[in-house]
Amino acid sequence: MDETFAIASSLWKRLLGVRVVYFLTICAVSLIAITNMYDILMIGESRALMVDTGMMLTTIAAMLTVISLAFDIPKELQSGIASVLLAKPLGRTHYLMGKLIGVSWVGIFITSLISIGFVVIYSMSHGAPPAGLVKALFLIVISVIPMASIVLFFSSFLNEAVAATISTVFIWVGYSLASLNGVTLFDLSLFSMGAEAFYNYEIPPSYLLKGVVSALLTAISIVCVTSFIFNKRDLQ
Amino acid sequence: MKKSDIIKLLILIIAVSLNVKTMKSMHANQAEINPDRAKISGKPVASFHKFWADVKWMMFIQHMGSIDLTTESNSKDLYQEAKDILDLDPGFYKVYELSALMLSAKTPDLAIDLLKRGQETHQNKNDWRLYSMAGNIRHQETFFNKKVNKREKLREAIGFYRLALKKPGVMPVLEKTYIKTRAQEAHEANNDVPLVIAELLEWDKYVNTKMAGSEYGMEGEGGDMFLSLEENTKKDILSLIQRVKREHQNNLAGKKTSKAMLASLFKGIHTCNSCYNEYGAGHKFCTDCSKPVKVYGICPNSQCRKTHSNGKFCEHCGTNVKPKKKKK
Numbered sequence: 078m079d080e081t082f083a084i085a086s087s088l089w090k091r092l093l094g095v096r097v098v099y100f101l102t103i104c105a106v107s108l109i110a111i112t113n114m115y116d117i118l119m120i121g122e123s124r125a126l127m128v129d130t131g132m133m134l135t136t137i138a139a140m141l142t143v144i145s146l147a148f149d150i151p152k153e154l155q156s157g158i159a160s161v162l163l164a165k166p167l168g169r170t171h172y173l174m175g176k177l178i179g180v181s182w183v184g185i186f187i188t189s190l191i192s193i194g195f196v197v198i199y200s201m202s203h204g205a206p207p208a209g210l211v212k213a214l215f216l217i218v219i220s221v222i223p224m225a226s227i228v229l230f231f232s233s234f235l236n237e238a239v240a241a242t243i244s245t246v247f248i249w250v251g252y253s254l255a256s257l258n259g260v261t262l263f264d265l266s267l268f269s270m271g272a273e274a275f276y277n278y279e280i281p282p283s284y285l286l287k288g289v290v291s292a293l294l295t296a297i298s299i300v301c302v303t304s305f306i307f308n309k310r311d312l313q
Numbered sequence: 314m315k316k317s318d319i320i321k322l323l324i325l326i327i328a329v330s331l332n333v334k335t336m337k338s339m340h341a342n343q344a345e346i347n348p349d350r351a352k353i354s355g356k357p358v359a360s361f362h363k364f365w366a367d368v369k370w371m372m373f374i375q376h377m378g379s380i381d382l383t384t385e386s387n388s389k390d391l392y393q394e395a396k397d398i399l400d401l402d403p404g405f406y407k408v409y410e411l412s413a414l415m416l417s418a419k420t421p422d423l424a425i426d427l428l429k430r431g432q433e434t435h436q437n438k439n440d441w442r443l444y445s446m447a448g449n450i451r452h453q454e455t456f457f458n459k460k461v462n463k464r465e466k467l468r469e470a471i472g473f474y475r476l477a478l479k480k481p482g483v484m485p486v487l488e489k490t491y492i493k494t495r496a497q498e499a500h501e502a503n504n505d506v507p508l509v510i511a512e513l514l515e516w517d518k519y520v521n522t523k524m525a526g527s528e529y530g531m532e533g534e535g536g537d538m539f540l541s542l543e544e545n546t547k548k549d550i551l552s553l554i555q556r557v558k559r560e561h562q563n564n565l566a567g568k569k570t571s572k573a574m575l576a577s578l579f580k581g582i583h584t585c586n587s588c589y590n591e592y593g594a595g596h597k598f599c600t601d602c603s604k605p606v607k608v609y610g611i612c613p614n615s616q617c618r619k620t621h622s623n624g625k626f627c628e629h630c631g632t633n634v635k636p637k638k639k640k641k
């Protein structure tokens with residue numbers, strides 16, 4: 078288990094050491110604040126624009142963070158950095174878990190930062206944020222876990238560019254397939270409750286709990302499948 | 314197969330089956346939390362439906378601003394654009410309002426279509442404005458379009474107004490529009506009934522049903538059953554009664570209804586017998602038609618005879634002005 082955390086924390090330190098991450102976070106929060114100036118252009122609907130922009134930017138930040146994994150894993154496998162660990166019997170599964178935990182933590186950290194900025198800006202311009210807004214943001218934060226798992230899956234056997242592209246498509250489709258109610262095993266639309274937050278519908282706490290459970294179950298199933306494939310791979 | 318693979322396979326099966334259950338239940342919850350979710354189109358825009366609707370809304374406003382003269386063709390374009398926004402965000406009230414306003418001139422049917430869509434959403438189904446706007450659009454068609462079947466449009470308008478009046482927070486002024494439209498429809502059906510009389514009859518019917526409603530505990534609680542009728546509305550009804558007296562003195566139905574309404578709705582006020590103008594305490598002659606009126610509100614004390622303000626005792630001499638009521 079120590080190996081898993083070592084891999085997770087090295088990824089976490091590496092990604093959060095990049096300054097551009099904070100710069101982009103500040104950009105996202107500023108964009109949310111700027112929507113206040115669109116009141117005339119929106120004919121009085123600037124609150125809608127702020128909430129919708131905030132939800133969108135938080136989601137995009139989550140997507141970009143997890144997709145960075147598609148560049149990390151294939152590169153590491155090629156350079157043979159982790160070859161010592163990968164030669165051990167349980168090493169490969171630990172390696173995958175470490176990567177997933179590491180990138181999930183980074184994603185959760187960044188989306189939480191943007192969410193906090195968003196909530197602060199919202200309360201400055203429209204008063205105390207409705208409970209639904211905070212809950213919807215929480216769901217976006219935990220949606221990082223299933224998103225990161227799908228990227229982990231593709232980057233375990235594809236090269237960087239292909240893994241990044243296919244993961245992006247999968248994530249996009251995962252959000253768009255709401256009409257297939259429950260048929261897909263990978264449904265990210267369950268984590269998008271922005272409209273409900275804006276219209277002040279009551280999101281029960283049990284829904285958030287189910288969200289966490291579903292996110293973890295998705296991650297567990299994808300890690301299982303990935304490790305099957307990954308263990309069969311011939312790595313030097 | 315290795316032992317570790319079997320364990321993984323078991324974990325996979327358990328995780329997937331539990332996840333399917335959780336996701337199904339979350340889908341059911343989503344439909345409960347927000348019934349309008351089913352109305353959102355399946356456009357592949359990830360979770361950005363609402364943001365995309367906002368962008369399209371801004372484009373829609375730009376397009377509207379660029380139109381100098383509404384025609385049937387640009388109205389149709391606007392209709393399509395409004396529909397596209399509503400497919401992404403069915404709860405967007407302003408879209409219904411603004412597009413109905415723009416479309417009402419050239420393509421009233423399209424405007425009504427959008428308003429009906431709004432009335433079907435969970436978010437806006439209780440917004441009286443969507444119903445009253447639809448009523449207004451049908452109503453104004455009878456003025457501007459000579460070719461339409463007037464009675465049909467009026468009946469549609471009445472239907473929308475009636476729905477609007479049942480919604481919370483509705484503006485009381487809509488009652489007047491509703492009655493006027495009903496009167497118009499009745500007049501259209503039978504031209505022998507003058508419009509003013511028709512209006513009076515409709516008010517009488519309306520007030521009576523409201524009263525019946527309160528008897529069954531639907532509005533107000535005992536006491537003043539006309540509590541829900543605005544003071545302004547009552548004033549309007551009174552001037553209508555006066556108009557009927559002036560213009561249709563010999564109309565039997567008008568006479569009868571006027572008398573009945575004065576006795577019920579206007580029980581608390583004093584009106585001149587010849588013109589139904591309201592007069593104040595102490596007045597001897599009607600200020601409107603100069604006929605003598607029955608004086609009230611004068612102190613019974615022969616030394617005083619001043620106008621009192623209808624309290625228990627005269628404010629000028631202290632005489633009990635309501636002696637009969639004190640006896641039980």
Ligand SMILES: [Zn+2]
Pocket residue numbers: 585586587588589590599600601602603604
């Ligand atoms: Zn008079």
Ligand SMILES: [Zn+2]
Pocket residue numbers: 612613614617618619627628629630631632
């Ligand atoms: Zn007196």
